[in-house]
Amino acid sequence: MTARAQTSGEAGVLILAATPIGSLDDAPPRLAAELAAADVIAAEDTRRLHRLATAVGVPLRARVVSYFEGNEARRTPELVEALRAGQRVVLVTDAGMPSVSDPGYRLVAATVEAGIKVTAVPGPSAVLTALALSGLPVDRFCFEGFLPRKAGERAQRLRDLADERRTMVFFEAPHRLAASLDAMIAAFGDGRAAAVCRELTKTYEEVRRGPLGELAAWARDGVRGEITVVVGGAPVAAPDAADDAELARRVAAQVETGVSKRDAIAAVAKAAGIPKRVVYAAAVAKPD
Known part of the structure; x- marks a missing residue:
């Protein structure tokens, strides 16, 4: 793609608005201001958007449209046209920053290609919150998103990460957590330090820290809620580090x-x- 400078002119602006990952009290004042000023709000779940707007005290006057995995390819051109027409478009997902394991990347790429301004309302992030709470090194880390659902593909992804020195952050569904931790043990060993962060910033927030073997045993009884897993990077092993x-x-x-x-x-x-x-x-x- 040819390099493009971001311009404004008569075009509108796309605002990626981060939303709370748990407690609605974490919503920043600017989020309320942007929702109130929007011409169009594209939301992953329009019902959640209305609950959020009520919580921050904003009556929604903007045109609200759904924007989720199933319709983002079709809806993206429509939103770019709204931006070309000078409208202020706010994109929100269910939690956290749009486009980070959520819908948004396609719209950002199309907006940048059109030379239209893109900005963001910073806010809560499950990735950074879990990383900070994990107790693991934070100077260098990588975000791996969700692991593949199929066991073979998941095992291959983790084998590819076996010698990754940086701290790794993953998202995972609660019903797949035990299987993913077992796969991590196969790839990294059961002694690798890790943390499972559950329901961050919510009433039942829980952070379990320990070696992968202990966390996998705990998870086999079943875990509920939104899950973020943080795993320590591979140690620089001496040739005789393992018998x-x-x-x-x-x-x-x-x-x-x-x-x-x-x-x-x-x-x-x-x-x-x-x-x-x-x-x-x-x-x-x-x-x-």
Whole structure:
């Protein structure tokens, strides 16, 4: 795409408005002001928008349209035309910043392509809130969003992250949490430090910290609410950091997810920072 400068002229402006991730008391004053000044409000859930507007004391005078995963491709051109016509369009999702694991990226890209101004109302973020509460290193981190739903794809994604040194942040659905933590154990080992953050800023907020093995055991009883998982980055391992029994266990855990023994050995060796021959020797020394 050719580089474009953001211009205003007669065009309108797109405002990405962050909304509270839990307590509506976290809504910033500017959010109320932008909702009141909007010509069009595109909302992931229009019912939630009306509850939010009531909570912040704003009577909605704007045209309200739905904008969610199922209709964003069709609705984006309509919203860009409204912007071209000089209208002020506010985009809100159910919680947090639009386009971060929520609808919005397609509209932002189309608005930027049209040379129309895009700005944001900053606000609560589940990613940063969970990261700060986790107790894990925050100087370098990466956001991985939701893991794939299919077990094989999820295992592959995590194997790709096995040697990631930065702290990792994931979103997860409560009914898939236990399976995802088990897959993380297969990829990272059960001793990797992590935190499960549940219902952030809500009445029943809970942050569980500990090694992945302990968190997975806890999650098997069932967990409810909005979930954010924070996992420590891979340690810089010395060649002898894991004994043969531990290396064999890691290989076996990968094989149990459907990975070939050869690929499992390669993944464990890469994560541990040791030669594949060392992991191979440990794996073959223990009977299957």
